[in-house]
Amino acid sequence: MDGFREAIDTCRLRDMGFKGNWFTWQRGVSGFLASEEWCTQFPNAEVIHLPIYKSDHAPILLKATVGGGEWRRDRAFYFEAHWLSNSECEKIVERTWKDYCTEPVHARIGKRIKEKEWKLKQRENGDNEAWRVIWSIEGPPKLKHFLWRGCKGGLAVMERLYKRHIVQSMECRVCGAEVESVIHSLFECHYAKEIWRSSMVADIITRAPSSSMGDILVWVRERVEKKEMGCFGALCWAAWHCRNTHIF
Numbered sequence: 001m002d003g004f005r006e007a008i009d010t011c012r013l014r015d016m017g018f019k020g021n022w023f024t025w026q027r028g029v030s031g032f033l034a035s036e037e038w039c040t041q042f043p044n045a046e047v048i049h050l051p052i053y054k055s056d057h058a059p060i061l062l063k064a065t066v067g068g069g070e071w072r073r074d075r076a077f078y079f080e081a082h083w084l085s086n087s088e089c090e091k092i093v094e095r096t097w098k099d100y101c102t103e104p105v106h107a108r109i110g111k112r113i114k115e116k117e118w119k120l121k122q123r124e125n126g127d128n129e130a131w132r133v134i135w136s137i138e139g140p141p142k143l144k145h146f147l148w149r150g151c152k153g154g155l156a157v158m159e160r161l162y163k164r165h166i167v168q169s170m171e172c173r174v175c176g177a178e179v180e181s182v183i184h185s186l187f188e189c190h191y192a193k194e195i196w197r198s199s200m201v202a203d204i205i206t207r208a209p210s211s212s213m214g215d216i217l218v219w220v221r222e223r224v225e226k227k228e229m230g231c232f233g234a235l236c237w238a239a240w241h242c243r244n245t246h247i248f
């Protein structure tokens with residue numbers, strides 16, 4: 001058994017866990033071991049212990065589809081039950097805990113909650129401001145909807161398609177820039193630059209923040225008349241239209 005555990009550690013295999021009958025696990029058969037690479041390729045894989053039927057062996061089902069579902073930016077932490085069988089386990093946990101936790105746990109958790117709260121509040125305020133600017137624009141609902149999608153990251157730029165495993169690269173197909181974000185396609189790419197250069201807001205756009213589409217909208221609105229915002233929105237749409245015509 002020690003040799004088996006050693007082989008698992010050497011090959012950096014992970015017990016995939018299971019759903020279903022606890023009894024099968026108690027008998028020492030949990031199902032599948034997988035490498036990190038395999039888990040990355042099949043992030044939604046599941047091991048299911050099916051009910052025993054006309055046999056004393058329980059069938060084990062491995063469900064795995066390539067990609068699928070939402071992109072998980074951070075890998076989840078899994079606790080391996082067999083770690084407990086190592087006599088050093090308790091000491092390692094205790095030592096690591098002491099090394100990393102110099103302040104009381106409740107203080108750390110409180111701080112994290114406050115940070116998250118603050119970030120959410122900031123995002124909400126930004127969204128509210130952008131929302132107000134967009135809906136005060138004099139223009140067709142289609143234009144407002146387009147701008148709102150831009151603010152919420154809903155435009156199908158390469159960055160978004162890549163994160164959803166639809167394309168292999170985030171590269172801009174118009175100018176070859178490394179990442180085609182919403183900001184890139186509407187303000188920084190070839191066509192977009194040409195459009196903004198000959199517009200009445202050329203100066204304002206060159207000084208605008210590049211943090212988010214919402215920030216740009218709010219920034220521009222603070223510097224132009226309300227009636228000019230319709231034109232600004234239309235130019236954003238024109239940049240998007242040029243990009244799509246080029247690609248498709």
Ligand SMILES: [Zn+2]
Pocket residue numbers: 172173174175176177180184185188189190
């Ligand atoms: Zn580009």
